[in-house]
Amino acid sequence: MNALISAQSKKGVLAVVLTFSFTDMAFAAVQTVTLAVPSMDNCEICPITVRKALEKVPGVSRVSVSFKNREAVVTYDNAKTAIQTLEHATFEAGYASTVETSNKQGVAQ
Numbered sequence: 001m002n003a004l005i006s007a008q009s010k011k012g013v014l015a016v017v018l019t020f021s022f023t024d025m026a027f028a029a030v031q032t033v034t035l036a037v038p039s040m041d042n043c044e045i046c047p048i049t050v051r052k053a054l055e056k057v058p059g060v061s062r063v064s065v066s067f068k069n070r071e072a073v074v075t076y077d078n079a080k081t082a083i084q085t086l087e088h089a090t091f092e093a094g095y096a097s098t099v100e101t102s103n104k105q106g107v108a109q
Contacts (some may be wrong), residue, residue, distance in 0.1 A: 028079030030061065035072045035097040037065075037090060046095065053093035057081050072097065 040046040047065040050072055054063045059080025065072045074086055083099055090097040 028077055030075060031078050032073060032075045033083055033086065034100045035074060035086060035090065036100050037070050037072055037095050037097045039095050040065075040067065040070050049093050050090055050095050050097075053089045053095075054086060057085055057089050060086070071100065 037046075037050055040050060044067070047067045051063045051065045054060055054065075054072060054074055057076070059077040060074060061077065062075035063072060072090070076086065087097050087099070
């Protein structure tokens with residue numbers, strides 16, 4: 001009898017864990033943010049360095065860097081990374097970045 005109750009309890013716990021796991025996935029969203037990278041100037045390698053740094057961040061699916069506009073447009077999964085992580089990645093690569101004003105909330109575009 002105890003074995004039967006234990007098995008049913010384990011199934012109940014598993015169901016709760018799976019429910020919460022899938023709930024988190026349901027709230028995940030792919031978002032696009034534009035980062036201003038003002039220190040990216042007079043260097044042809046700068047955009048490549050910034051792009052590679054951002055592509056290494058888990059959850060990033062697309063990066064487009066414009067040397068002319070001194071910005072990086074990043075598409076990412078907000079369940080796997082955050083804007084602050086993207087900013088930190090460029091900083092660690094030697095190029096400080098900030099979210100452009102129109103994208104402060106990281107709203108999907």
